[in-house]
Amino acid sequence: MIRFENDYTRGAHPRILERLLTTNKTQTAGYSVDPYCESAAELIKKVCVVKDADVHFFVGGTITNLTIISSILRPHQAVLSAITGHIATSETGAIEACGHKVITIPTQTGKITARQIRELLSVPKIVHQPQPGMIFISQSTELGGVYTKAELLAIKNVANEFGLPVFIDGARLGYALVSSECDVTLADIAKLCDVFYIGGTKVGALFGEAAVIVNDKLKCEFRYIMKQRGALLAKGRLLGVQFEEFFRDGLYYEVANHAVGLAMKIKAALQEVGISLKYPASTNQLFIKFTDAQFVKLSQKYTLMPWAKENGLTVARLCTDWSTCPADVEALIKDIKML
Amino acid sequence: MIRFENDYTRGAHPRILERLLTTNKTQTAGYSVDPYCESAAELIKKVCVVKDADVHFFVGGTITNLTIISSILRPHQAVLSAITGHIATSETGAIEACGHKVITIPTQTGKITARQIRELLSVPKIVHQPQPGMIFISQSTELGGVYTKAELLAIKNVANEFGLPVFIDGARLGYALVSSECDVTLADIAKLCDVFYIGGTKVGALFGEAAVIVNDKLKCEFRYIMKQRGALLAKGRLLGVQFEEFFRDGLYYEVANHAVGLAMKIKAALQEVGISLKYPASTNQLFIKFTDAQFVKLSQKYTLMPWAKENGLTVARLCTDWSTCPADVEALIKDIKML
């Protein structure tokens, strides 16, 4: 079986692994207070053009989300999220376990709009309801959508107007950045939110995410909350080593381009044979509408993730990543054309 | 500088890294539902002689502790711990952040006794006080102490009598198991508690701990709580790969023996020159009483962790681990003898 069900089926990009190998015997202090993490943080701040940001390294997405969100909100505050947001659908109530409600906003595409946020924030406040305390969006979204600069700016403006910080979950940020639909850079991202993270796990790292806190008010004693949530890796250096390699010479983008390029090839093949997609696709995720027969047929050779049933069709998710073999994609395309 | 301040200054044992390398391109499902984790779990259950245990893999100690403890306790319950226990001193209130008080028991050595526990549990219950709901001990302890089989049995008996589960934090379990003072095996540990974890991070893994739930009542839906706490690694396979390597042919013990052997050499050298230890030492940790002059002198070449001030002396912690070079130990011994 060739797995296309998600973007974390293999280990790490060979260059990441190699760096872990070559740095393995160097001694450092623990808990990310080491030259690798320092250097990675500098590289990230440079590429994001934010001299004064704080950079913190995590091992995975859920712990990043819950740590950041719970570090920001006061007890009665809630986080706004698309109803399809990772924190709303896929983290087993991690945010609620930290005491906070996730207020969801309907969406067809995974994206929410400044207008929706404004409407929600314009409702008169009453003491019987949790108060929105921050805005959570994903770039790219859980459905493969990509926010444009104009959309992000509009969201940031309404957030500023109501005094709420914006947090961008960048589990798949690399894939967004190289998307043909994307007109933002990391430097833009850093300007258009208060805190975000650059996903590694799904973009070729062995594991790891790099959180970037841009807003000064959100920096205070953040590491204490990381430690309290169990988010501070003893050998934090491992994360520094990986992100240093990612941003030393553009490997992060190279990985993303590899994956998105292959996804777009598959998309083209699907279009050729008249199989349609559930959502616009310009990153590494395709949500494909198969007939049951098609789905069963392909599933004999490839693992896809069943996502939804819709008008007798099976919507299935297909992901590419750093490790997707062009040969496997060729095989898949051939099989698609024979459906 | 040669670092002896803790047991996580370098990466992973070469065999661990190599296995990560050779398995890197194999595709698996995520979240530890993969053949490596399955195989590692089987090997661990075999060495622990517990067919029916559940094995779960974590990335580090704090998140293991908070997940296990919060999965067991009801809201009004507290965990009993030595006042020197990791959860009481070094996790930034991680247990309290999950809603539970840590009730501490005084100790000179890091160990607590069945008698102390019995006394504490025999106090009449009143509605104004949190109720002990489980017992937390560390093997080896944070001060390098090792519980004997008789001590563990006595604790388990009193725990059973009062209906409380026992949880053994095994962050340094390997070092305990090979200690000359230790008369328990993994199979004994599995019999003498309800849940424990086998530490990897401090014993030669790149990162990772393997939790073993022995008591059936503690198994139910544990993975949901892992996910909720951000403890379920997307590429869980990485943990399976490492623990498989550890327990395939005894590497775990080999690593531990290496470290403890070198620590005992240093201990002997200290005794030779009349420098005494604060606590009995039979594992990879030495708590050494230096004069200030001695400490300053050694600190020019070696990093030790200042632990306490005592009667004009500096107590400093020295750790060995899988990666400690015999040559560095020889150099250190030479320097000790010249103090």
Place this chain on the structure above:
Amino acid sequence: MIRFENDYTRGAHPRILERLLTTNKTQTAGYSVDPYCESAAELIKKVCVVKDADVHFFVGGTITNLTIISSILRPHQAVLSAITGHIATSETGAIEACGHKVITIPTQTGKITARQIRELLSVPKIVHQPQPGMIFISQSTELGGVYTKAELLAIKNVANEFGLPVFIDGARLGYALVSSECDVTLADIAKLCDVFYIGGTKVGALFGEAAVIVNDKLKCEFRYIMKQRGALLAKGRLLGVQFEEFFRDGLYYEVANHAVGLAMKIKAALQEVGISLKYPASTNQLFIKFTDAQFVKLSQKYTLMPWAKENGLTVARLCTDWSTCPADVEALIKDIKML
């Protein structure tokens, strides 16, 4: 202004106050361990025909709900509720603050059905989602609906099938019990759920709710959790005194009948003049569809609670309670007829 906006605009029924007065100087122990609470509990168990239930007294609804729910759920579990349920709409995230998600079920009437619950519980469990751990319903509902015995039985059966306890929020239980649409007694309620509470605050008490735990498994050390949540009143006797008076000779029903009788008179008057109700009304709450002109006109003399805007109409809530004066109702009816 004559207030009809809710059912807690005045103090307590005169007989309740009088009992507080006559018992004021009697000394008792604190925290509801006193003869009044004991006697009230006995009376409640008798009227509910549940010899072995535990009865606990609270000061208000939100603290009752959060204490009961957090005493039952494990960390990863959620509570199922109508989307209109008090815990979902009106408690400022109290349940989330205890760590638990409220999973909401759509409803037009405030009631949820066994079929809806079954559908929700039949979805395959995945580790990324919080697990339903109990069912929350309100009798009468927040919209004035009343569950029939058959509906409650169906819910209890599906709950039993999936092993979930049912909790009935009875903030307005008295008003439900005397409703013409209601075919259950307190004894039925006690059989058809695992835990419920008998509301006092909204039914003529100065303040207070009586929780009845029927299911043995939910009783253990409940008072500790009450104390922890700040729910154990020092002079707990005050609650015992009130509920003793309620159930000594049927005062609780008398109060409810008074309120519902007056509400039905108003309902009849509205029907007479062709003003319709948003929801079926058989208890003390009417949700009335006014034109804006009608609403403004009435609001000069009466306070009603604006509830929603709908097709150019204002839906407003009107409540009666123990203290509603027949003369005020007469005046209101006269004014309604002149609209």
Place this chain on the structure above:
Amino acid sequence: MIRFENDYTRGAHPRILERLLTTNKTQTAGYSVDPYCESAAELIKKVCVVKDADVHFFVGGTITNLTIISSILRPHQAVLSAITGHIATSETGAIEACGHKVITIPTQTGKITARQIRELLSVPKIVHQPQPGMIFISQSTELGGVYTKAELLAIKNVANEFGLPVFIDGARLGYALVSSECDVTLADIAKLCDVFYIGGTKVGALFGEAAVIVNDKLKCEFRYIMKQRGALLAKGRLLGVQFEEFFRDGLYYEVANHAVGLAMKIKAALQEVGISLKYPASTNQLFIKFTDAQFVKLSQKYTLMPWAKENGLTVARLCTDWSTCPADVEALIKDIKML
């Protein structure tokens, strides 16, 4: 039996009850947004000489403490308290249930000192430990001690130096204010801390505490957190009515003087017969060292609260309150003299 074991064995001062009676039929809005609460708040602000303070009403001490503390602390922060503080000893882990550690400071008398706090705050911060975020003291203390103005000023100064707010638990504030050892007024209290509460439950109210937030930074959206914790009483007016009566013409002090006067008579009698006290006593609490024979003898007629065993003696707590009958005190004194 005549009860002296605590200060909440009876209902409310007759004037309080009478006011509840005379206001019973007046309609108001709910949740403490009513003229009684407004008026009570104004009276309290006037007597405290703090025009801009926010005043909030609670039903009891534990819920006041947990709401205030959890509204102030960030997740990784802890509250400093005397080891004898109510939050440390008597609230079943209520603070921990909100996620925060209580860091305790040793004390013989229930009071902690500015010097102790400074020492604790001067320890270098490390990421592995929760950070002190506020200071909790009780006036009078749980052992009957009274802080002087100089002591409070010293604590406030060190708190300011380290940027920590001071919270004074005034469950028995009335008794402190009238103590012969006390040189502070309510106006002083309001200057010497950031938030405090004026206890009602133990000082003659039916139930209730009035929290006064002096520091602007602690005011924001406090009522939301109250609601979330279940601390917002539906008929909040009941609390306003009581505190209005307390501070309309000095009833609060009258009640306190009554209780402390009688306690001092008992203290004098004990001294006369050579029975000593465990702690200095100038409020309504006496901690008396009895021989077992004495304790048994008195316990035939009076309930005292056994507090501790000490050198073969039983330390027992005796409390007076608003309701203590002079005749009962005369009887007790007579019996003491016959011991």
